[in-house]
Amino acid sequence: MSFQGEQHPGVQAPTAESDGFRLNHTMLRIKDPEKALAFYTRVFGMRVLRRLDFDEMRFSLYFLARPEDGESVPEETDERTVWTFGQRGLLELTHNWGTETQDDFAYHDGNAEPQGFGHICFCVPDLAAAEAWFDANQVEFVKRADQSKMKDVVFIKDVDGYWIEVVEAARMAGKVN
Structure with a gap:
């Protein structure tokens, strides 16, 4: 019998309706994409798999991962978009345009009060x-x-x-x- 997960109060058995569901990405809002991308690509060796711009709403999404050696990432944009949204463990960096020029702008890190993320x-x-x-x-x-x-x-x-x-x-x- 394969491992079925630890059991704790509140844990419920998965249903057939959730078959195939998986966590794809976690999103962090960033002030300056140039600085954030430099950090995650240099320090953690991540690659930008896909950038999506939303001109009307004035924000961009950067999806980053560290593909395994030999893993094939599609070159064609639409194929790579579909491939990206089917992966596990991606980091999405969300940039709301203009924040990079606001000296006093900062996002709440979730660890200062009130704590959250x-x-x-x-x-x-x-x-x-x-x-x-x-x-x-x-x-x-x-x-x-x-x-x-x-x-x-x-x-x-x-x-x-x-x-x-x-x-x-x-x-x-x-x-x-």
């Missing part, structure tokens, strides 16, 4: 090497792997102040019940 998370093959890479790229740390009671978990901030958790999967075994 918390963070996104990346896994890395080597947490110590990732910390060194973040240092080399002047990434702001919220917490390093050796700080606080939650060891082996790093929190950094992106250019808009959003928190990013960074973990090495092998170090997570035995950390929590």
